[in-house]
Amino acid sequence: MTTLAAITAAAERVRGAVRRTPLLNAPLLDRIAGRRIWVKAECLQVTGSFKARGGWSAVSSLPPDTPGVLAMSSGNHAQGVAWAAAAHGMEAVIVMPADAPQVKIANTRAYGAEVVLYDRATENREALAARLSAERGLVLIPPYDHPEVIAGQGTTGLEIAEQAAETGIDAADVLVCCGGGGLSAGIAVALEAAAPTFRVRTVEPSGFDDMARSLASGTRMRNNAATGSICDAILTPTPGQMTLPLLHDRAGPGLSVSDDEALRAMALAFHHLRVVAEPGGAVALAAALFRDDLPDQVICTLSGGNVDPALLTGALAATPA
């Protein structure tokens, strides 16, 4: 189980490599929401998402003679692992679907990784990764079900606790964009020790609320569909084996928002916070803005900003300041 000690150790390892992202706030955004909203802007993190934390934490915990690392991801985890491996002088192989966005493939290569493309229709990703790992001695870094990945994401929670104290926030719900639950679980463990009056609430896309249902039932529930939301970064089929128990003991009831609410949150983040959010990174802000059953003060993660410009352009046209 991930502990505060593991998160504190990860925080030591990531120091100087990942960024202490700001806790943003905007009076005009608060007015729209009818509550005080603080935004932990992980879209400003190196590589554009919190995944740089978990990537660095995992890579830096490996023996220095590790031949290299391997990850399966079409997006933010790919970039986080590629960047961290390069900085450690370690080879990185990223298995990506051939139809992944060209810009994400190009960025992953730009961070120095070898990208191995596969055909989603005809090839088995796990078998391909297992073969590469065996042949070349590469260590697999999973996107969330890994102790050092969860510990790395948890460093976000330590910063939230510090920044809340600096800002005079003594209690709040902390809304976290949730896919497999690595970021949510890491923050929950960190806050339990560092800010026990804070409570994590996971936020997912409507129809893909496997974590909310799993938290309610106590067992790992699955989504009915694998696609069908613009929030691509957080469409995982089911909670992690490690993340659900951590969250079940610590988080409040899960929340969900519609794709349209995520788009409106992206537009309002642009207008009032001047940051770029991707849909899956904006769901927690959307809940903070549009859900009624929340306290007067909330903190939310804005967890990634690797967005197709056309998608944000459409959101801006639909949502004036």
Add this chain to the structure above:
Amino acid sequence: MTTLAAITAAAERVRGAVRRTPLLNAPLLDRIAGRRIWVKAECLQVTGSFKARGGWSAVSSLPPDTPGVLAMSSGNHAQGVAWAAAAHGMEAVIVMPADAPQVKIANTRAYGAEVVLYDRATENREALAARLSAERGLVLIPPYDHPEVIAGQGTTGLEIAEQAAETGIDAADVLVCCGGGGLSAGIAVALEAAAPTFRVRTVEPSGFDDMARSLASGTRMRNNAATGSICDAILTPTPGQMTLPLLHDRAGPGLSVSDDEALRAMALAFHHLRVVAEPGGAVALAAALFRDDLPDQVICTLSGGNVDPALLTGALAATPA
């Protein structure tokens, strides 16, 4: 003359009110530029620009029984003064042209200010302001030629010095977006004491390089035109009486960039830093990206993010990641 002591005193007054904005950097942006670029992201400042610093510094230095403050501005200075006055429980009257962007008028009102509109063609702004000031005892806060405004903007320089030390940057050119010169002069005074190996370079739109020419000649030169660049926030006719002497003794030669370069910098800031920049706030980043005659490492201000979404959308369409 603005001194380090005045800036340090301003830093004490603005503490807890304005934000210590992050110093951002992106490996893929560095690759495009061919040099290391650090970005002081004042677009993430409260009210969306560094003008919150000067506004708060000036308002907080007034006697508490001051009836109110007055500013003439169609943009960022208006919002900075309106926000600061409201937080001090002080009335704010902002004289704005009737054809200013509706969103800037609406935001200035949303911060609690009384907006007095005038017709650029038929009314004299200075006479209107003088009458309002006399009738209602309002204190005028100029946009740059004011000691406490310059001292407030100079707090940006203290933060740059601190953050550069934390990051291990021991020498750099510091490129600053320049209109009347308040931000440039404040930063120059702060760095002279706090980071003497750093040198300020002003950056202006091509054709509106009154500061660059004034630095070269030693006297206040004027621009030939009042309009004709998209960089509306920094199209001042001539350097300030206070700012030019401060800069003449401290800054290197001034730089300038084209509107197209400013637009490309806005798009690259979106893609790689995930922040929203306005044209006048992006000129220093444009110089960092596109000028050849600069050192291997530069720091630049990204000084504001209050942009018309359509303008950024066009920039994104023209400049891929």
